[in-house]
Amino acid sequence: xxxxxxxxxxxxxxxxxxxxxxxxxxxxxxxxxxxxxxxxxxxxxxxxxxxxxxxxxxxxxxxxxxxxxxxxxxxxxxxxxxxxxxxxxxxxxxxxxxxxxxxxxxxxxxxxxxxxxxxxxxxxxxxxxxxxxxxxxxxxxxxxxxxxxxxxxxxxxxxxxxxxxxxxxxxxxxxxxxxxxxxxxx
Amino acid sequence: xxxxxxxxxxxxxxxxxxxxxxxxxxxxxxxxxxxxxxxxxxxxxxxxxxxxxxxxxxxxxxxxxxxxxxxxxxxxxxxxxxxxxxxxxxxxxxxxxxxxxxxxxxxxxxxxxxxxxxxxxxxxxxxxxxxxxxxxxxxxxxxxxxxxxxxxxxxxxxxxxxxxxxxxxxxxxxxxxxxxxxxxxxxxxxxxxxxxxxxxxxxxxxxxxxxxxxxxxxxxxxxxxxxxxxxxxxxxxxxxxxxxxxxxxxxxxxxxxxxxxxxxxxxxxxxxxxxxxxxxxxxxxxxxxxxxxxxxxxxxxxxxxxxxxxxxxxxxxx
Numbered sequence: 001x002x003x004x005x006x007x008x009x010x011x012x013x014x015x016x017x018x019x020x021x022x023x024x025x026x027x028x029x030x031x032x033x034x035x036x037x038x039x040x041x042x043x044x045x046x047x048x049x050x051x052x053x054x055x056x057x058x059x060x061x062x063x064x065x066x067x068x069x070x071x072x073x074x075x076x077x078x079x080x081x082x083x084x085x086x087x088x089x090x091x092x093x094x095x096x097x098x099x100x101x102x103x104x105x106x107x108x109x110x111x112x113x114x115x116x117x118x119x120x121x122x123x124x125x126x127x128x129x130x131x132x133x134x135x136x137x138x139x140x141x142x143x144x145x146x147x148x149x150x151x152x153x154x155x156x157x158x159x160x161x162x163x164x165x166x167x168x169x170x171x172x173x174x175x176x177x178x179x180x181x182x183x184x185x186x
Numbered sequence: 187x188x189x190x191x192x193x194x195x196x197x198x199x200x201x202x203x204x205x206x207x208x209x210x211x212x213x214x215x216x217x218x219x220x221x222x223x224x225x226x227x228x229x230x231x232x233x234x235x236x237x238x239x240x241x242x243x244x245x246x247x248x249x250x251x252x253x254x255x256x257x258x259x260x261x262x263x264x265x266x267x268x269x270x271x272x273x274x275x276x277x278x279x280x281x282x283x284x285x286x287x288x289x290x291x292x293x294x295x296x297x298x299x300x301x302x303x304x305x306x307x308x309x310x311x312x313x314x315x316x317x318x319x320x321x322x323x324x325x326x327x328x329x330x331x332x333x334x335x336x337x338x339x340x341x342x343x344x345x346x347x348x349x350x351x352x353x354x355x356x357x358x359x360x361x362x363x364x365x366x367x368x369x370x371x372x373x374x375x376x377x378x379x380x381x382x383x384x385x386x387x388x389x390x391x392x393x394x395x396x397x398x399x400x401x402x403x404x405x406x407x408x409x410x411x412x413x414x415x416x417x418x419x420x421x422x423x424x425x426x427x428x429x430x431x432x433x434x435x436x437x438x439x440x441x442x443x444x445x446x447x448x449x450x451x452x453x454x455x456x457x458x459x460x461x462x463x464x465x466x467x468x469x470x471x472x473x474x475x476x477x478x479x480x481x482x483x484x485x486x487x488x489x490x491x492x493x494x495x496x497x498x499x500x501x502x503x504x
Contacts, residue, residue, distance in 0.1 A: 009327030014317050015460055018356065024187050032327055051329050099498035101463065123461050125497040168457035 001043040002028040003184075006062065008050030008078050016046055016076070016166045019177055025184075036061040044072040044184050047079030049164065053128055054078070054085040062086070072157040072183040077126055080151070080160035087134035087158075094146060097127040102143045104163060110140045110152050112159045112179050120171040122149070122163035129162060157183050189359050191366035195227065198351040202231035202312075205349050210235045211310035212303050212346075214295065214336075215265060217246075217254030218379050219369075220314030220352055223360050225263050226367045227351050228312050237306060238263055241298050243291070244271025245383035245397055248405040261369045270298050278385065278392045282432075284504035285333055287392070291382040292339020300345050311346040316355050318459050319381075322500075331500065335381040356458040377408075377425050378459065378501075386504040390432030399483055403428035403449050406478045411453060414471050423465045426453035428479070429503045437487035446487030449479055454501055462496040 003020060005027050007013040013029060020027040027046075030038070039045055039061070047062070063086040066073065075083040081091045102124040106113050122143075130148045133139060137158075140150040152159040159180055165173035213228055215221045215238045225238045238258070242251050251267045258265050277290050299311055313336045323338030324330030333339045352360055357378060364374035380386050387404070388396045407428045415422035429450045437444040451472070453465040476489035492499070 007326065007328070009329065011321055011328070011331065012460060013328075014321055014354075015356075015458070018317075022188060050327060052327070100495035123497075164461075167461040169461040169463060 001041065002026045003044045003046060004034070004039060004042040005029045005046045006032055006034060006039075006048060006079075008032045008048050008059075008082075009052065010049035010077065012164055012166050013048040016048060019166045019174060020181070023174065023178055023181055025181055032062065033060040036065040039065045040070060042071055044074070044180070045069070047073070047075040047082060049077030049079060049125070052078065054081045054091050066158070069156070069158065072180065073159065074177075074180045075158075075160035076166065077162060077164060080162050081128055081130060083158060083160050084130040084132070084134055084151075087137075089130055089134040089137070090132035091128050092131040094127055094129040096145045098124040098143070098145045100124070101169070102145065102149075102163060104141050104143055104149050106141045108138065108140050110138060110150075111154050111183070112150055112152055112161065112176055113140050114179055115175060116172050121169075122165070122171065122173070123167045123169040124163045126162065159183075189362065191359070191363040194355075194359075194363055195366060198227050199231045202228055202349060202351055206232055206235070206310050208235070209310055210237075210306060210308040211312050211349060212237045212239055212299060212306070212308045213312035214299060214314070215240045215254070215258070215263075216314070216379065216381060217250055217257070218314070219357070219364055219373055219376050220316050220360055222258060222261070222263070222314075222369060222373045223364050223367065224312055224314035224351055225258070226261060226364075226369060228349070229263055236312070237302070237308070238265050239299065239302055240265050240267045241295060242267055242269050242271055243274040243294075243383055243385075244394065245274060245385045245392070247379065247384070248401050257370065257373050261367075261373065268298060268302065270294070273298070275392070275394055280391060282390045284386065285330075287385055287504070288333045288335055288339045288382055291385055292333070292335035293341040295335060295339075296341055296344055303346055309347060310349050312349045312351070314352055315350040316352050316357065316360060318356065320353065321460075332504070339382075356460075358457050377423075380502050386502045387427060387429040389429065389503055396430055399447060399449075399485060400428060400430045402483050403430070403479050403486065406482065407451055407453075407475060410471065410475050410478070419471065420465070420467060421455075423453040424456040424459070424462065425501055426465070428452070435488045439487070444487050447485050448488045448490065449483075449486050450490045450492050450503065451475055452492040452501070452503075454496070456496075456501070459501065462501050464493050464495060467491075
């Protein structure tokens with residue numbers, strides 16, 4: 001069973017695939033109109049970033065999949081926003097956009113950010129942001145411009161980050177993805 | 187599993203053999219590490235059935251044709267140079283829009299290669315396309331950031347089949363393959379150079395005069411940064427060059443008013459080209475570069491240093 005990487009149009013979808021390969025796991029890139037049945041057969045699902053907005057675009061079977069997901073899920077950038085949007089949170093246009101470098105302040109390591117320093121530099125590229133988390137989620141980190149840089153629901157094994165852990169410029173990015181991969185059933 | 191260049195070489199030689207069969211192929215070599223590695227792999231896979239062609243578009247770096255020929259011959263690859271500068275300049279005359287420029291260049295390249303393929307009866311074109319090329323060219327729900335000449339710049343009708351052995355790789359992985367293939371460091375460690383060449387470093391319309399300015403300015407930036415890196419004053423940047431803006435600005439030279447071109451110096455750190463940050467170069471070095479550019483190129487009156495990361499900018503200006 002492979003890890004499915006849902007391509008929602010990110011420049012970095014293939015970089016996610018490469019990072020997983022470097023960490024010794026097999027990933028497969030699938031388009032965003034992938035069926036819920038195929039997703040539920042995966043060992044884990046990763047949702048890429050992308051140029052669209054969760055408030056206006058069609059995400060096919062992804063909302064249904066997320067509401068009843070039984071496998072670990074990691075949402076990145078637009079992926080985090082989609083998780084928030086589908087599970088009862090709220091996504092809005094941020095006051096300021098964030099592109100390039102951003103300093104992430106860790107408030108609580110949780111599962112995803114465990115073993116990381118209290119603050120680190122990450123690469124970001126977004127305008128929309130999560131304004132309200134879905135029920136059952138805890139916020140793990142913030143930056144000057146964005147209140148929720150990472151959140152998770154460890155019981156449901158749904159994790160997400162607003163920044164891009166897959167790119168080289170993000171410090172400790174591989175560690176974050178490694179933390180996620182440890183959630184897979186052995 | 188870290189990427190294994192040896193395993194990759196074995197697999198790609200086998201898949202190239204399978205793709206081309208007994209057919210003949212020509213390979214488009216630009217002198218960058220990607221196409222050089224593709225040429226070396228295909229030479230091993232196809233032997234006598236491959237010809238390596240370098241097209242001089244008039245938009246290449248200073249003395250590039252001769253330099254690339256020399257570098258590749260030391261790696262056992264025989265390179266043929268085709269002069270096509272007039273064709274490229276005349277088809278680009280009056281064109282300002284960057285995507286249109288890239289498409290014209292992509293198409294011209296293919297037509298030149300098709301003409302060469304026809305003379306020799308080759309059915310395949312090998313390209314050194316790597317992952318960021320097709321990622322940034324767009325497709326599916328991915329936006330087009332820029333049409334790389336070898337992907338989004340390809341014409342719809344082509345008379346050759348493409349072979350792209352490096353499609354899934356990134357620059358740092360290609361460099362490790364280059365080392366494993368025994369290519370010299372001047373190729374394996376060479377900085378990336380865009381397929382459309384200096385065309386994307388001339389913002390707005392391209393003319394032979396502007397190409398000459400940006401070629402000289404790039405040569406100065408390369409010389410200064412490479413020698414500073416050799417003296418260990420700086421870490422060698424991932425990519426470093428000069429670009430020409432379409433704007434002139436006012437200056438004063440020898441007590442006379444001047445109204446001249448503006449050059450942008452860009453230098454970035456990256457691993458794979460997907461994200462980048464501008465190099466924090468010492469002010470003395472920037473000063474030396476700006477003084478040399480304005481003294482040695484008499485039509486340039488101002489030099490700017492680009493302090494934008496990627497995102498939101500890209501590495502090249504167009």
